[in-house]
Amino acid sequence: MIAPLQDAPFATGLTPWTRTLPEHISPTAAKAYLSCSLMFYFERVVCLRKKTPVALHLGKAVHAALQAFHLARWRGGDDSPETIAAVFEQSFTDLERDEGPVNYKNDAKREKTRIDGLRVIAAYLDSPEAMKEKPRAVEVMLTESIPGLSVPLTGAMDLVEGNYTPVDFKSASSKPDRSHAVFDHEIQLVSYQLLLETVGENPPSLDLVFLVKTKKPQTIRVRSKPADRHRKLRVIALLDTAVEGIASNRFHPQPGMHCSWCQFRNECMAWLPEAYQERRAA
């Protein structure tokens, strides 16, 4: 448990989310918790405000544009490249206003980020991966009880194709390694399968579509087989590990590669469990 530290920014503000079972768990929250529980605490429990990372800002604006495209395909609306680019532009500035400031180094970086977004969206719309038919669902949010999981599972799927394949879109700066991508996103992909199965559908594939902002932008689909019983149980166990950790107020540093983009390095350095504070004071 994190003990109160007088000058630490995380000493106050514990929300009801801690010390009780969360109302539900999402694959995104579980993955964040399992990657570094202390970063999760700063971001999602005490909600420390920091400048938005550029990659996150770009990803959200690209996501808004793709959502507009898929909704237009679904409803038979305007899905022209010009309209979708305009949605991106609007979202890019709205997010800066509503969730900013964004951690740009300078104006040139902002402009490059904006152009990168327009380029990856144009590449997607021009690629064979761009949805040609009417999707089954867009931005579908499901919350369902899963046997073996102590709280309901919730997940928002970017797109569900006509044959019930869930598709999640990722913005990336380099080409993904296919097997690593599936392994890295296992909790999310299998969670979508569990949710779809709960409502009576069996997805034939669990897919990721990467929008890669290389010099020549690329759109790369990574397909993966539906999970067997072992994989499903493994993911349920991972989700429950996160639930149990959050409910037990267990947040501690987990140093790794993710520290290089963590915005809470100073707060992390102030972390010390209660028992060790007493030793420090002795």
Ligand code: SF4
């Ligand atoms: S610096 Fe590393 S260990 Fe510390 S909170 Fe951030 S990600 Fe976790």
